[in-house]
Amino acid sequence: MFVGHYGPALAGKAVAKSVPLWTLFFAVQLVDVAWGIFVANGIEHVRIVPGFTEANPLDLYDMPLTHSLPGALVWSVGAGLVYAIWARSQKRLGGVVIAAAVFSHWLLDLIVHVPDLPLWPGGPEVGLGLWNNYPLALTAEMAVLVAGLFLYLRVTEAKNATGRIWPWAFLALLVLAEYANHTLPPPESAAAAGYMATATFIVLTGLAAICDLTRRAR
Numbered sequence: 001m002f003v004g005h006y007g008p009a010l011a012g013k014a015v016a017k018s019v020p021l022w023t024l025f026f027a028v029q030l031v032d033v034a035w036g037i038f039v040a041n042g043i044e045h046v047r048i049v050p051g052f053t054e055a056n057p058l059d060l061y062d063m064p065l066t067h068s069l070p071g072a073l074v075w076s077v078g079a080g081l082v083y084a085i086w087a088r089s090q091k092r093l094g095g096v097v098i099a100a101a102v103f104s105h106w107l108l109d110l111i112v113h114v115p116d117l118p119l120w121p122g123g124p125e126v127g128l129g130l131w132n133n134y135p136l137a138l139t140a141e142m143a144v145l146v147a148g149l150f151l152y153l154r155v156t157e158a159k160n161a162t163g164r165i166w167p168w169a170f171l172a173l174l175v176l177a178e179y180a181n182h183t184l185p186p187p188e189s190a191a192a193a194g195y196m197a198t199a200t201f202i203v204l205t206g207l208a209a210i211c212d213l214t215r216r217a218r
Ligand SMILES: [Zn+2]
Pocket: 031, 032, 067, 105, 109
């Protein structure tokens, strides 16, 4: 899953209004940000196999630190604690929402990944494999994203014209990013795949900050 992960990020704003959207955008992709850095540096491993699933060419055969169930739980609790220490208001609620946002990544990955998510490092691997049916995977992804956007728009209001337009422009950009992710030629190496992924997540986090600047909680 790629842009669908941002559905829970947008929905998080409905639960804890003080948490900046950019923080939620970063949280939902935290384990993939780490994954990108880890595969680029040989800590975790991926093979590029064109046609591996209908959705993408990634054979994600080794990612125990970022995508095992206990790994995802540790990242979630850690991020929630860091947020709770750092936040100025809604410390406890914000921390819980950030932890849930980080963990939502594993749950959504579970739907689309082929069995490559270890229940524990070295343990059985799970994944419902929706990536083998790209139209279905794309529908699920877009449904989660649009549901999140709908909630976000209900709990926030525009401060100015940019705030009225930006969420829709951002949605169009995310759809475009999903399209590019599916149609561009496969990355040349694991390192390229990793750095591309991490860079993309950081750019999208920056673009989410424009929502924070141009919209406020209702
Ligand atoms: Zn992932």
